Amino acid sequence: MERGLRASFMAHAYDFYKPNLSSEYPAVDGKLSIQCYLKALDNCYQLYCQKARKLSALTGDSSNDAVGINSFDAVVFHSPYGKLVEKSFARLVLNDFLSTPKETILELYPGLEKFSNIKLEETYFDRDVEKGFMAFSKELFKRKTLPSLLLSNQVGNMYTASLYGGLVSYLISKSVEELGGKRVGFFSYGSGLASTMFSMKLVAGPKLSQLVSQLTYVHDLLAQRRKIDPAEYSKMMESKEANYNKAPFTPTSSTDLLFPGTWFLVDVDSQYRRTYDKVK
Known part of the structure; x- marks a missing residue:
């Protein structure tokens, strides 16, 4: 982790929440x-860049003087769905552009x-800006972020785990030799809302290899996943x-298709009070 380069933003917003506890949705x-x-x-990005420039002035390390999207070898995002991540990558390029x-x-x-001459806060739903910067950053996105979307694209939204699923996806996209020395940026987000960039x-070494x-x-x-038709799903x-x-409740579904090591609900x-067991 790069110390001194963590930037957070929080606000009160009813964007995605669970007011009805009788429903899981x-x-x-x-x-x-x-x-x-x-x-x-x-x-988060603007504050991160400010901190990077300040740190550069304090340490004399010029690598953060002009921090921007090209300062990172990879950028991993909280990923509700792939298209939002692609738009978000373009958004970082827009921030660089305006500075x-x-x-x-x-x-x-x-x-x-x-x-x-545009104002950043007026561009959230500006289709021309979105299309322009997504097109401009397309190849950069493919190099820096697309490799981190393997699990997101294959599994779907994992909520909190999606950022770290992105890290796993990136780590298995390259050889250990290629990974050594890479600088990776992360954007973590939770509705309500709280967010952090780090x-x-x-x-390179034994720990990374392990x-x-x-x-x-x-x-x-x-x-090894099993394909089922929509009706069964x-x-x-x-x-x-x-x-x-x-409650009380005992699941009737079979555990035969669960991978070894998977925890499953035995009963409520x-x-x-819940009881769990692990597939042997």
């Missing part, structure tokens, strides 16, 4: 949720100079909804 304001995510990203001296915009951002440098070697199972587990979800918050007693 949240109340979601989709448009507000996206705006909150992007606003948090803007604030660039106007006399160098044409050279550094050809084709985007028409956006030089970074780390991967140090960590990566412990992740070799990921591709195999993905390949819908029945499973209907059963889950019908039994939500029931009349006082809502």
Whole structure:
């Protein structure tokens, strides 16, 4: 972890929350949720850059003088879904663009100079800005962030775990030799809302090799998944909804298809006390 380079942003927002405890599903304001995510990203990134420049002045390390998207070899995001991550990456490029001296915009951002006078807070749903910066940053996104989206694209939204699923995805996308020395930026987000941007440098050596070697199972587990038709999946979800918050309750579904090491619910007693077991 890079000490002194953690930037957080928090606010009170009803973007995604669970007011009804009798239901497992949240109340979601989709448009507000996206705006909150992007606003948090803007604030965290700007504060991170400020801290990086300040740290550079204190330590004499010039590597943070002009911190920006190119300061990172990879950027990993909290990923509700892939398209939001792609938009968020472009959003960081937009932040860099707006902090660039106007006399160098044409050279550094050809084709985007028409956006030089926009206000960041007015661009959350500006389709022209979004399309322009997503197109401009497409190849950069493929190099720096797409490798981290393997699990997100294959499994879906893992909520808190999605950021660290992104790290796992990135670590298994390259050889240990390629990973050594890489600087990775992270954006962590939780609705309501709280967010943090931080970074780390991967140090080549036995510890990194051991960590990566412990992740070799990921591709195999993905390949072992069982494909079911939508009707069967819908029945499973209907059963889950019908039994939500029931007590006492004993699941009737089979554990035969669970991977070894998976924890599963054995029962819930009349006082809502849960018992779990682990697949051998």
